[in-house]
Amino acid sequence: YDSRVLPLSRLMDILLAAEKALPAIEDMQVPTRIVHIPLSWDDAATKLAIEKYMQSVRKDAPWCPSNIEFIRRINGLDSIEEVKRIVFDASYLVMGLGDVYLGAPVATPVDPRHRLVTTKYNPARTWTPENAVGIGGAYMCVYGMEGPGGYQFVGRTLQMWNRWRQTASFTDGKPWLLRFFDQVRFFPVSEEELLKIREDFPLGRYQLKIEETTFSLREYNAFLADNNASITAFKTQQQASFDAERERWRESGQADYASDLTVAEAAPDSELDLPENGRALASHVAGNVWKVEVEAGAEVKQGxxxxxxxxxxxxxAVLAPCDGRIHKVFCREGGQVSAGQDLLVLVSE
Known part of the structure; x- marks a missing residue:
């Protein structure tokens, strides 16, 4: 807004006139698109993110090792198949865009009986795969890019953002896929199918099914009234299960998180008892050890x-600078290391 172009008093007049022209709230109808989007249920990429989280952040989190099992439990559902049915039956109304970044939708199911409720990760993940689909609170979100995150995973889908080109799905110069008041409906695909879709979609070689319609508040309120009994029963069961889950955390000590990770111990180079032709290999950055690919005595090749x-x-990656044998390993998977800290000793051949 630039007051030099449009004075504040004039802007207020325009807004007040527009407000007076609006129909009564109960008579409002807004354009909405039903956007059918593929979902790879419990995708391998989201499982990898959970594995990393357990190893380098919090191994005893109540939502691990399966976010979907956690969603089932905290909502009082009988089976994981019931969680899956609800996710694929739901119509998620987009209430916001860019909540995380890059056009990421924040959406809530139109039917309250589809509103699965969860807590978020505490502490948050350090890595989330691009376009992972998660539930946090009562909201569904699709992560627009790799990054940290806290929503509970249900799977992975296609791109929400296309920075490279305009296609049938990305139009009018807009790189984001969804619009306010869109309704997202997922349909199941395999991991292999999704990888192919993700390859084709940004290039315009995969077309989404999109239905143009309207959303009527009057009709929606009538739907809520007609289904009040079953909606109330669902929410009552859900709240009881949520409270029971939180009580289990308190009883087991999981309600209050304290990190048990320790920095790997290693002496400075000057204090290391290096064998002949031995050299210490250090981490160039501070972080968490994700993988230790060797053990003492292992023969390795350069690279x-x-x-x-x-x-x-x-x-x-810390690479072998030459052929040789691993003499000693100081670090462990899941441990924290500081920049310049020695991780292992390699004896060159």
């Missing part, structure tokens, strides 16, 4: 990956 450190949402 082999020895340790992978996760830092700043990226992975940094």
């Amino acid at each position: 082999d990956t020895l340790v992978i450190v996760e830092s700043m949402k990226m992975e940094f």
Whole structure:
């Protein structure tokens, strides 16, 4: 807003006139699109994110090792299949865009009986795969890009943002896919199918099914009234299960989180008892040890990956600078390391 172009008094007159022209709230109808989007249920990429979280952040979190099982439990559902049915039956009304970044939708199911409720990760994940689909509170979100996050995973879908080109799904110069008041409906695909879709979609080789319609508040209120009994029963059961889950946390000590990660111990180079032709290999960054690919006594070749450190949402590999044998390993998977800290000793051949 630039007051030099449009004085504040004039702006207020325009807004007040527009408000007076609006119909009564109960008579409002807004344009809405039903956008059918593929979902790879319990996708391998989201499982990897959970594995990383358990190893480098919090191994005993109540939502691990399965976010979907946690969603089932905290909502009082009988089976994981019931969670799956609800996710695929739901019509998620987009209430906001860019909540996380890059056109990420924040949406809530139109039918209250589809509003699965969860807590978020505490502490948050350090890595979330691009376009992971998660539930936090009563909202569904699709992560627009890789990054940290806290919503409970149900799977992964296609791109919400296309920075490269305009296609049938990305029009009018807008790189984001969805609009306010869109209704997202998921349909199941395999991991392999989704990978192919993700390859084709930004290039315009995969077309979404999109239905143009309207959303009537009067009709919606009538729907809520007609289904009040079953909606109330669902929410009552859900709240009881939510409270019971939180009580289990208190009884088990999981309600209050305290990190048990320790920095790997290693002496400075000057204090290391290095064997002949031995050299210490250090981490270039501070972070968490994601993978230790070798053990003492292992024979390695130049360029082999020895340790992978996760830092700043990226992975940094410590490579063997020459052929040789691992003499000693100081770090462990899930442990924290500081920049310049020695991770292992390699004896060159």
